[in-house]
Amino acid sequence: MAKTYKKGGGGDTMATFQKQMMSAVTSVAQESQGNAAHGQGVAGWDLMSEDVFGGKKKGGKKMARDADSSDFFTSHGSGEPGEDPDREEGEDEDWELDDDDALERMRLARLEQMKAQHKETQELKAKGHGEYTEIEESQFLKEVTSSNKVVCHFYHKDFESCKTFDDRLRTLAKKFVRTKFIYIDSDKAPFFVGKLGIRILPCLVCFENGVATDRLIGTMELGNCEDFSAALLALRLAEKGCLDYEGNGDDLD
Secondary structure (H helix, E strand, O other): OOOOOOEOOEOOOHHHHHHHHHHHHHHHHHHHHOOHHHOEOOOOOOOOOOOOOOOOEEOOEEOOOEOOOOOHHHHOOOOOOOOOOOOOOOOOOOHHHHHHHHHHHHHHHHHHHHHHHHHHHHHHHHOOOOOEEEOOHHHHHHHHHOOOEEEEEEEOOOOHHHHHHHHHHHHHHHHOOOEEEEEEEHHHOHHHHHHOOOOOOOEEEEEEOOEEEEEEEOOHHHOOOOOOOHHHHHHHHHHOOOOOOOOOOOOOO
8 A cells, every 4th residue: 555645644635745745955056055044045945935036024124145245336447336338427537537647647757867867968968978088098987987888999990890890889889879889009009009919900998987898809709700780789899888789781771
């Protein structure tokens, strides 16, 4: 004989069975999704629950739907709770004027930078920068110690390669004003030729704050070519820290 489902010792109707099943399902859903009454999710799977889109009111106060999140309808799309992403310019506001003020500050900052660069250039030119200048032995120490970076060309008047260096260095002197470019006749500067141990000409000696830091001898680092470019020479001197050049040796721009 088939057994019937009984609740509390009485009744075996299908309606009672269905009611108990629905109660069990709702209970499981509540446990898995959290208890809405405590701000931990919606009440089971009942879309008719009054807190599906917000917390239940308790003591007149609406409780959060999720304790770990802000209200969707007050924060979505704005980045700040309660902020209106479509807010229009107020009567006391002038957004266009604010943009103009920012541009003006940028313009003034650029102008100050240009003034500072111009002042620096004028001060450097007063020290002989911007020109390729020949000096005598008696001037040597003053010239190499009065500027931060100096390139001195020791030349011989009868060497064609020295004349090529003269031409390229004259170009670099005008382009790289922060470095001073000078040249001296090696026959007329025997003391410093011996002091610096110069044996091969042409020879470029790089100075930084009066100290000889590096040198470029002949055209060995210029492809052993007598017709090297000013850009290639700039690249080699930049590698030695004599000037600021960010090119690749193809051009000076």
